Amino acid sequence: MKVVVIGCTHAGTAAVKNILATEPNAEVIVYERNDNISFLSCGIALYVGGVVKDPAGLFYSNPEELAGLGATVNMEHNVTSVDVTEKKIVAEDLKTGTSETVAYDKLVLTTGSWPIIPPIPGIDSENILLCKNYNQANEIIAKSHDAQKVVIVGGGYIGIELVEAFAESGKEVTLIDGLSRILNKYLDQPFTDILEEDLKERGVTLALGENVASFEADEAGKVKMVKTASQSFDADMVILCVGFMPNNELVKGQLETMPNGALKVNDYMQTSHPDVFAAGDSAVVHYNPTGELAYIPLATNAVRQGMIVGKNIKQNQLRYRGTQGTSGLYLFGWNIGSTGLTKESARLQGVEVDSIIIDDNYRPEFMPTTEKVFMELVWEKGTNRIVGGQLLSKYDITQSANTLSVVVQNKMTLEDLALQDFFFQPHFDRPWNYLNILAQAALEQANGNLRNDSSI
Numbered sequence: 001m002k003v004v005v006i007g008c009t010h011a012g013t014a015a016v017k018n019i020l021a022t023e024p025n026a027e028v029i030v031y032e033r034n035d036n037i038s039f040l041s042c043g044i045a046l047y048v049g050g051v052v053k054d055p056a057g058l059f060y061s062n063p064e065e066l067a068g069l070g071a072t073v074n075m076e077h078n079v080t081s082v083d084v085t086e087k088k089i090v091a092e093d094l095k096t097g098t099s100e101t102v103a104y105d106k107l108v109l110t111t112g113s114w115p116i117i118p119p120i121p122g123i124d125s126e127n128i129l130l131c132k133n134y135n136q137a138n139e140i141i142a143k144s145h146d147a148q149k150v151v152i153v154g155g156g157y158i159g160i161e162l163v164e165a166f167a168e169s170g171k172e173v174t175l176i177d178g179l180s181r182i183l184n185k186y187l188d189q190p191f192t193d194i195l196e197e198d199l200k201e202r203g204v205t206l207a208l209g210e211n212v213a214s215f216e217a218d219e220a221g222k223v224k225m226v227k228t229a230s231q232s233f234d235a236d237m238v239i240l241c242v243g244f245m246p247n248n249e250l251v252k253g254q255l256e257t258m259p260n261g262a263l264k265v266n267d268y269m270q271t272s273h274p275d276v277f278a279a280g281d282s283a284v285v286h287y288n289p290t291g292e293l294a295y296i297p298l299a300t301n302a303v304r305q306g307m308i309v310g311k312n313i314k315q316n317q318l319r320y321r322g323t324q325g326t327s328g329l330y331l332f333g334w335n336i337g338s339t340g341l342t343k344e345s346a347r348l349q350g351v352e353v354d355s356i357i358i359d360d361n362y363r364p365e366f367m368p369t370t371e372k373v374f375m376e377l378v379w380e381k382g383t384n385r386i387v388g389g390q391l392l393s394k395y396d397i398t399q400s401a402n403t404l405s406v407v408v409q410n411k412m413t414l415e416d417l418a419l420q421d422f423f424f425q426p427h428f429d430r431p432w433n434y435l436n437i438l439a440q441a442a443l444e445q446a447n448g449n450l451r452n453d454s455s456i
């Protein structure tokens with residue numbers, strides 16, 4: 001069996017390793033247009049902020065490792081066309097300019113995503129940068145040495161992590177987002193209010209609910225100002241973090257996609273052509289809270305889907321369990337965890353939910369220290385099925401977002417979580433774990449006995 005894998009970051013690396021583990025005799029040919037594989041973009045902000053000193057640690061595999069497992073790895077090769085009917089691809093060697101046509105039995109599309117570049121006047125000015133791969137991370141670091149005024153466009157987790165990194169390094173940072181709240185996909189307003197207040201106290205300028213209208217450049221072509229409809233911000237450097245588009249031009253019109261171009265896959269990662277698999281940022285996810293397809297580009301989804309491709313490459317044997325889009329974030333001492341639907345995202349997706357927000361100390365007050373945990377639970381009205389949750393604390397409660405992820409994936413109810421067996425030990429929690437307490441409060445509310453502690 002000859003398998004061609006296009007793209008080798010997280011989904012591709014996981015697919016290659018698992019294909020060769022499942023089918024040691026498979027001929028696996030990898031094409032990657034970059035000169036590196038497996039780069040952890042999640043480390044960019046830590047690298048930019050100087051927390052990660054040696055970027056070598058941001059790679060967990062390399063072409064030699066995959067070659068050692070039996071793959072033929074073609075680095076700096078760009079696949080220029082794919083014909084899923086004829087089952088062949090054309091790849092160009094970027095070093096020599098020569099092209100080859102290769103036939104395959106199975107094709108794996110792990111071509112990932114690329115940052116969205118909005119068509120704003122002045123967007124081509126120098127020092128307007130993207131933040132996705134290793135080369136871009138190095139460019140951000142190199143240019144930041146001479147930049148004091150940094151404007152981040154986009155208040156999702158990538159933009160926010162960069163805001164923190166630059167603010168901690170003493171830069172003047174402005175964050176612009178067209179929506180009225182930061183991190184709006186992951187957290188409801190009471191949580192983002194706390195974080196926005198913190199950002200402002202640290203001197204970050206927030207321009208929320210404002211769209212960038214234009215970028216102005218100096219005579220040398222370097223960006224010097226970012227304009228919205230009502231304000232102007234001086235800038236030595238701008239980083240665009242406004243989202244990602246799947247990289248699926250190669251198969252446009254040949255396979256079924258979502259409207260944004262993400263490839264539709266079944267439970268075994270097969271696209272609408274059974275011999276073509278897709279995983280990671282190029283593909284949709286099966287979103288458990290709604291049961292619908294969604295586009296949630298995360299490394300967690302990429303490695304999981306890549307693994308599933310490998311297990312099913314010859315025959316279907318391991319079914320995808322879907323995702324809740326579970327995320328963790330650390331921002332200025334706040335530990336943040338989120339899974340599934342927020343109250344707002346449920347409303348936007350037309351899911352009828354109810355929610356409760358409470359706070360509680362994570363462990364007893366008789367201990368030398370304790371910290372408040374702010375938490376929200378979101379559940380489907382009528383069934384009490386838990387569809388999402390959020391946690392925020394100075395104490396590291398982020399693993400509880402993983403617990404809630406299990407809860408959502410397994411369609412547990414408020415009743416289940418209210419009585420779920422969790423350990424008690426005063427170092428860590430109370431006789432009732434804070435997740436029990438959250439679900440019990442939610443249950444009281446769902447049953448009509450509204451508690452009056454829903455503000456944080």
Ligand SMILES: Cc1cc2nc3c(=O)[nH]c(=O)nc-3n(C[C@H](O)[C@H](O)[C@H](O)COP(=O)(O)OP(=O)(O)OC[C@H]3O[C@@H](n4cnc5c(N)ncnc54)[C@H](O)[C@@H]3O)c2cc1C
Nearest residue numbers: 007009010011033041042079112113280281297298299300
């Ligand atoms: C700054 C940042 C921080 C992030 N932090 C987190 C985090 O904390 N947690 C988390 O879960 N996720 C995080 N993510 C998201 C995560 O990085 C992506 O979901 C992940 O990279 C997806 O992996 P992938 O392999 O599907 O695609 P990609 O990483 O996009 O890789 C696709 C690969 O395919 C190659 N390719 C594409 N087209 C071709 C072609 N025609 N020929 C040859 N090669 C091709 C590309 O060069 C690339 O190497 C972060 C992303 C960014 C940018």
